[in-house]
Amino acid sequence: MHLEIDPRTVERCRALAADIVSPVSRFIAAHSTLSVERAVVRLLGIDGVDAQEVPLPNVIVDGLTPGQRARGAALAVGAALAETGLEPQALAERVGRGDVNVASFDNTPEVAARAAVRPHVERMLAHIRGVRETRSEMLARLPQTPPPLLYVIVASGNIYEDRTAAVAASESGAQVIAVIRSTGQSLLDFVPFGPTTEGFGGTYATQANFKIMREALDEVSRRLGRYVMLTNYASGLCMPEIATMAAIERLDMLLNDSMYGILFRDINMKRTFIDQHFSRMLNSYSGIIINTGEDNYLTTADAVEQAPAVLASQFINEEFAHRAGLPDEQIGLGDAFEIDPGLEDGFLYQLAQAQLARQLFPHAPLKYMPPTKHMTGDIFKGHLIDALFNLTSVATKQTIHLCGMLTEAIHTPFLGDRALSLENARYIMSTARHFGDEIEIKRGGIIDTRAKSVLAEAERLLRGVAERGLMHAIEDGIFADVKRPPDGGRGFEGVFERAAGYWNPFEEALSPEVAA
Amino acid sequence: MHLEIDPRTVERCRALAADIVSPVSRFIAAHSTLSVERAVVRLLGIDGVDAQEVPLPNVIVDGLTPGQRARGAALAVGAALAETGLEPQALAERVGRGDVNVASFDNTPEVAARAAVRPHVERMLAHIRGVRETRSEMLARLPQTPPPLLYVIVASGNIYEDRTAAVAASESGAQVIAVIRSTGQSLLDFVPFGPTTEGFGGTYATQANFKIMREALDEVSRRLGRYVMLTNYASGLCMPEIATMAAIERLDMLLNDSMYGILFRDINMKRTFIDQHFSRMLNSYSGIIINTGEDNYLTTADAVEQAPAVLASQFINEEFAHRAGLPDEQIGLGDAFEIDPGLEDGFLYQLAQAQLARQLFPHAPLKYMPPTKHMTGDIFKGHLIDALFNLTSVATKQTIHLCGMLTEAIHTPFLGDRALSLENARYIMSTARHFGDEIEIKRGGIIDTRAKSVLAEAERLLRGVAERGLMHAIEDGIFADVKRPPDGGRGFEGVFERAAGYWNPFEEALSPEVAA
Amino acid sequence: MSAPLSTLIKPYGDTINDGAVQLSFTLPIAWSEAADEAARQLVTKMGFTDVSVVEGRPIARTFSFFVVYARTPQAVDFSTITAPSAKSHAMEMDEIDALVREAVKRKIRVAGACIGTDAHTVGIDAILNMKGYKGDYGLERYHEFVTYNLGSQVSPEELVRFAVEKEIDAILASQVVTQKGSDVANFTALAEMLEAEGVRDRLLLICGGPRVTNLMATELGYDAGFGRGTLPSEVAAFIATRMAERRAVNGRAAS
Amino acid sequence: MSAPLSTLIKPYGDTINDGAVQLSFTLPIAWSEAADEAARQLVTKMGFTDVSVVEGRPIARTFSFFVVYARTPQAVDFSTITAPSAKSHAMEMDEIDALVREAVKRKIRVAGACIGTDAHTVGIDAILNMKGYKGDYGLERYHEFVTYNLGSQVSPEELVRFAVEKEIDAILASQVVTQKGSDVANFTALAEMLEAEGVRDRLLLICGGPRVTNLMATELGYDAGFGRGTLPSEVAAFIATRMAERRAVNGRAAS
Ligand code: B12
Numbered sequence A, B: 001m002h003l004e005i006d007p008r009t010v011e012r013c014r015a016l017a018a019d020i021v022s023p024v025s026r027f028i029a030a031h032s033t034l035s036v037e038r039a040v041v042r043l044l045g046i047d048g049v050d051a052q053e054v055p056l057p058n059v060i061v062d063g064l065t066p067g068q069r070a071r072g073a074a075l076a077v078g079a080a081l082a083e084t085g086l087e088p089q090a091l092a093e094r095v096g097r098g099d100v101n102v103a104s105f106d107n108t109p110e111v112a113a114r115a116a117v118r119p120h121v122e123r124m125l126a127h128i129r130g131v132r133e134t135r136s137e138m139l140a141r142l143p144q145t146p147p148p149l150l151y152v153i154v155a156s157g158n159i160y161e162d163r164t165a166a167v168a169a170s171e172s173g174a175q176v177i178a179v180i181r182s183t184g185q186s187l188l189d190f191v192p193f194g195p196t197t198e199g200f201g202g203t204y205a206t207q208a209n210f211k212i213m214r215e216a217l218d219e220v221s222r223r224l225g226r227y228v229m230l231t232n233y234a235s236g237l238c239m240p241e242i243a244t245m246a247a248i249e250r251l252d253m254l255l256n257d258s259m260y261g262i263l264f265r266d267i268n269m270k271r272t273f274i275d276q277h278f279s280r281m282l283n284s285y286s287g288i289i290i291n292t293g294e295d296n297y298l299t300t301a302d303a304v305e306q307a308p309a310v311l312a313s314q315f316i317n318e319e320f321a322h323r324a325g326l327p328d329e330q331i332g333l334g335d336a337f338e339i340d341p342g343l344e345d346g347f348l349y350q351l352a353q354a355q356l357a358r359q360l361f362p363h364a365p366l367k368y369m370p371p372t373k374h375m376t377g378d379i380f381k382g383h384l385i386d387a388l389f390n391l392t393s394v395a396t397k398q399t400i401h402l403c404g405m406l407t408e409a410i411h412t413p414f415l416g417d418r419a420l421s422l423e424n425a426r427y428i429m430s431t432a433r434h435f436g437d438e439i440e441i442k443r444g445g446i447i448d449t450r451a452k453s454v455l456a457e458a459e460r461l462l463r464g465v466a467e468r469g470l471m472h473a474i475e476d477g478i479f480a481d482v483k484r485p486p487d488g489g490r491g492f493e494g495v496f497e498r499a500a501g502y503w504n505p506f507e508e509a510l511s512p513e514v515a516a
Numbered sequence C, D: 001m002s003a004p005l006s007t008l009i010k011p012y013g014d015t016i017n018d019g020a021v022q023l024s025f026t027l028p029i030a031w032s033e034a035a036d037e038a039a040r041q042l043v044t045k046m047g048f049t050d051v052s053v054v055e056g057r058p059i060a061r062t063f064s065f066f067v068v069y070a071r072t073p074q075a076v077d078f079s080t081i082t083a084p085s086a087k088s089h090a091m092e093m094d095e096i097d098a099l100v101r102e103a104v105k106r107k108i109r110v111a112g113a114c115i116g117t118d119a120h121t122v123g124i125d126a127i128l129n130m131k132g133y134k135g136d137y138g139l140e141r142y143h144e145f146v147t148y149n150l151g152s153q154v155s156p157e158e159l160v161r162f163a164v165e166k167e168i169d170a171i172l173a174s175q176v177v178t179q180k181g182s183d184v185a186n187f188t189a190l191a192e193m194l195e196a197e198g199v200r201d202r203l204l205l206i207c208g209g210p211r212v213t214n215l216m217a218t219e220l221g222y223d224a225g226f227g228r229g230t231l232p233s234e235v236a237a238f239i240a241t242r243m244a245e246r247r248a249v250n251g252r253a254a255s
């Protein structure tokens, strides 16, 4: 299967995306956020909570003076390390108990502070490189079956039930396990701590939970002889911190979109732009594949109408990702199969959209989301819609395939639902394995025409965004019918300008040339 | 979608089919059977049963002397009519009571006998033409939605529950209703009489049951504004009689295969060849679409291996049909979606087979049968296999579409199963309505290669059959791995040679030129 | 007194009153023939007869999945079931506006929100936004409605405060997430808060969401509940009709 | 005495012992919100809790279809369930032939048929014919089996007569059609006829078909029953092992 696409249009789209992202990148470079600084603190080896269950990275960063904050948490922590001679975690615990006040080391010379921090930076970077290395080794030893990679979610709220579910899903064929986060976690301005057994429509993303799942999946990977991947969500008020935890605990993918939090969680756009950049730099270094969230446009607005917006957003997400140093192979752009099943020839539109994404982003591990919005309590019908989704995915060679659940409209998946869903995908993808290679699209037909018009419309959209500027375009509701003001939304108070002399040793170490 | 097919190969296949059928046609022309004669009796207006529940057509034909029988029942009945001055039904009832003996009019002059029969022949032909006319009018006034025509079965054993089910199915979208016959009816050498409420895996085909269903469907057709078709099974020991009843009661289709009874019911092959011919002449005259049974080859033997046999059989069935006067528009050649769902790229083989049939028989209302053999108790998986069947059907433009049931491996369909099945077909055929028009098959790919090799192999098979003769080829097990001897099987005792002076007024009236 | 036969209903497989039901479930045991038998015994214990385990297979090392067909001896008397729909009036936008103009004589003030931690706004938006749902315009499009859409994750407190402040005539509360009974908890909290504030009788209280039924809503003390597939005009018709009735009863003039 | 917790099992949705079950059925009533409620009450009457009618819709003028999720309070004690499989021995064709040669010391005579009015021969053919099933050869292919396939629609009488005449060691009876209990009726008739003829103990009596379980077979007095997906080698292994055991016990020599 192949669409005829004008390469110049594609080039123009990419150029427009660069024009759109450039001013935002300049803004990012001049600012930081509370969560970026907390991530730096975590990267220095600090974890745990105080007596009030407040995470120590929050305690430390909240304890900085505005002046310290503007120069970055690393310098302040460095000063404290230099002065106290403590290890970072010990320091943090004292700060947590109120025995030490980080704000009190403001006079320590910057060189001393930097020097005190450096070994911890090196240690963490080495750890992350080691984790990455382990993943590569395991993938070589326990190879995955070829894509589409079958991806399922677990979401019981209880990490131990999730573990049971994840192992069972792996045994029935899952290749990627996502632990869905509890409702509302993305709006928390801290990361919960420890293993958790109560969540709401999902399970809290905590470092302990990451570790529990990783261990269980490593065990099952060895038993099955194929590496089972683990993923979670970065997007939200704590993107950089979650990216940190994911790097440490060997997650393999991470939901990380440059605009999702803005549009769908009403998080301040400046906050999100800054946070996504640093978190993606970490993702890049740790070899984690990001997954973007264009699928969400299709669940909230009409899927036929939003197709150009999805494409435009993919170009923008790609550009942001490149600037954070992510190679194409780590950019899992999102798309979804969300067209109304009642629409005549809707399947042809889905094929057009999926194939377009495949050809425009040939090296990206595309993430293809299942039908959700039009799923109903009719599980039998739902299973069929999922089947055509599976067929589209294998025919257009999508990479990361979120298996649709026949009970999508009813409950977070039951263990049996997941097995049926995996069976659905396996059946369709085997019986139609080479279908995509066997067929040609007729020129001038519905599919061809649709693909061309979506691309043309995406270019028009990108041009409009470039003219207005991304922030104003979002303000005008260009994506998913959602409007957000540049200074509104959650977490805006956590955005601040970098002072001269701002220092983030991890940014320094990870900075890709492209972002320079 | 289009396959490149060598027209000369196709011409050779048709020529071979003609070579195969010609000697059989000569055999047919020289013989008759008990059921052909009973059909003649029925066509003269005789129905009902005697005190022992034996159908009067059987009573009459069984009462003929061997000499009378060899000259055809029409002459004997005509003589009795001429002598007694009775109407046919009154005559039959007297015969049934033992008051009159048909064998006793052997001296009546043939001209008198013929003259006595003629008005009844005319009356019946007029009735059948009227029925056909009614169908055309209704179809014009209550047009069907375009093909694939959604066809479902009812099979409760009780004609009144079947009626409920048929009406409900029409309301959920069915366009053709088939009443499945009770197990074993095809081996009865008579047709049961009256409405029936007990059957075994199906409901008896009786004229009263036909009438009950036709009335119910006419009512629902008017209510829904679209004509709902009715079908039943001719194949078996009573093909000509069932064709008669179907003509009288306005069935719209009839399962009528030139070899099904031989292969799958161990009915004598000579009996079947003779019976299928006369029954198809009637079908032709009454505007009934026949459905052939090639699908059965795929349920008993391997579907990938049997594909050439299916094609060969289609050519033979077509040739037999043409010789009985059926135009292409009434020849519903059978095929099925029976490849093992576990076979990689099986879907591509199915597409190849279905498209091949479509192109080789462009005017035939192809009858496409659903997956049955590989269906299991996993109704969720079964529903998916049915979905790909539906997709194949709409993409290759099949005409008569038997809806697969997710409970195929479990029970004869529940009312709810039928609704789910119709919803499956409607969804897939709408969302992928023009899919077949949108794609081209790659030359040299799996589909193309498969189609070419099936056709080539079918030609080889036909050549083999032509060389050995059809009867011997069947004896050798060429179709569906089943072997049948020419003089074995059920009903052979009911086959007899026509004497000089044999007369069948209906054959005379209906005889197509092609058969001459 | 037992109900007349015709109103006693049972599931229908292929014969009236055959009681045929399909079940599926997972058991936390490795598959074996004994697991099939466990499934059979379990369904028998549930009170079914003619239990047929038509599919049983391993879906993981220690989990098996089953599909079962069986017959239930249970029946319900349909004549005793009351579940009056809130959707009884099929009216067009123009008719509804006309009714409000003539019988209510002022604009109706409506406030909607997705309450609690629930952020699924698509449903309530479908009812309120101009665009509407399935070609049926939303309340914002009506001349005679003044509509406030408070969006997602609105606490019952906030919504009550807003309703009092803006003199709202009809509150529309949405709940899509139902896990662990969160929907019922939030709906109840809202109703109780309105009672506590003494404003419950002054307004129409309406809820909606894919698992909402009108019966459940009235049991929770709501005036109406709307479930899956609701069209905006159905909600508008309900509000207009009720407001018109109220005015007729109270004889209250608006302006 | 109640069973230890770990052997009491309940359906598993997403949490151990949550009892989650999916149901679907048709009711012979026109759809309305009251029909949904009827479905809810019916499932409640069946003894389920947390009944959620997630789908209810008209499928015909007077029929509605429902999908329901609910929880069952029922559990079964898995430790008390015995359903020994007839398939316990996994052996290859060569091994089986060797076993027969060494332990039975003569060829085993097998006769199979699809009995009653049932004409579904594909299943019994899969067990008997050379070709076999899913790559596993059928009994005809074994050196040490003499196989007779009587085909379809064989009456129990015919089969018994044949078995006596040909000194058959193992009878294989197939039933695929199960409507109205015809399978059980035919199997029973066959077993009783063999008893009546006084030959039951002289041979192995085995049945099979997609709805057959070994438990049901033993309850009907059969030596074994084989269900869906049976491989010929599983049947061959069962026969060979049993014959070998019998010989060991009876010490009977063959030739
Ligand atoms: C779209 C969607 C989302 C979007 C929501 C975007 C948005 N702004 O609304 C996103 C992606 C953000 C999302 C997030 C989550 N979701 Co969500 N989501 C859905 C989905 C796919 C569709 C819902 C929908 O929009 N339906 C279309 C609308 C038009 O239908 P409707 O809501 O039923 O509304 C109609 C009627 O009910 C009625 N109505 C509704 N409200 C009201 C109110 C009144 C007053 C009236 C009169 C009528 C009315 O009128 C509407 C028109 O007919 C459903 C699955 C599904 N297919 O139902 C899951 C689903 C609802 N989500 C679910 C979950 C668990 C979540 C998350 C917790 C997952 C996570 N951890 O990330 C988060 C939670 C976010 C939160 N805090 O609530 C679960 C809920 C499980 C349960 N039963 O409790 C579902 C069922 C999916 C699943 N199987 O797991 N989700």
Ligand code: B12
Residues within 6 Å of the ligand: B180, B181, B182, B183, B184, B200, B201, B202, B264, B296, B299, B300, B372, B373, B374, B375, B376, B407, B408, B409, B410, B411, B412, B413, D112, D117, D118, D119, D120, D121, D122, D123, D124, D126, D127, D133, D171, D172, D173, D174, D175, D176, D177, D178, D179, D206, D207, D208, D209, D210, D211, D225, D226, D227, D228, D229, D230, D231, D235
């Ligand atoms: C193929 C088929 C036919 C073919 C049969 C051809 C033939 N020569 O066998 C044809 C088209 C002729 C046919 C006709 C009918 N069929 Co039919 N048919 C089927 C179908 C699609 C597949 C059966 C099959 O071959 N399975 C494959 C084999 C390999 O599996 P199996 O039989 O389970 O056998 C395996 C095991 O069970 C075991 N086994 C089986 N027997 C034995 C015996 C022994 C001793 C042992 C050890 C093991 C063993 O080993 C085998 C290999 O693993 C089924 C639906 C389905 N998917 O199951 C309906 C089905 C069985 N048929 C059905 C019906 C009703 C009929 C008809 C009555 C319909 C009609 N009125 O026309 C007629 C009846 C004919 C008759 N007199 O029996 C119903 C039965 C309903 C019920 N539960 O009672 C079914 C379930 C379809 C349906 N949903 O309506 N059928």
Ligand SMILES: Cc1ncc(COP(=O)(O)O)c(C=O)c1O
Residues within 6 Å of the ligand: A181, A182, A183, A184, A185, A186, A187, A233, A234, A235, A236, A255, A256, A257, A260, A265, A291, A292, A293, A294, A296
């Ligand atoms: C890119 C992205 N991030 C995050 C999420 C989930 O976020 P939350 O935890 O806020 O529901 C989604 C949900 O679909 C997403 O697409």
Ligand SMILES: Cc1ncc(COP(=O)(O)O)c(C=O)c1O
Residues within 6 Å of the ligand: B181, B182, B183, B184, B185, B186, B187, B233, B234, B235, B236, B255, B256, B257, B260, B265, B291, B292, B293, B294, B296
């Ligand atoms: C052509 C044809 N005739 C008849 C039948 C049914 O025949 P019987 O009633 O003998 O089962 C079939 C079954 O599928 C068929 O394909």
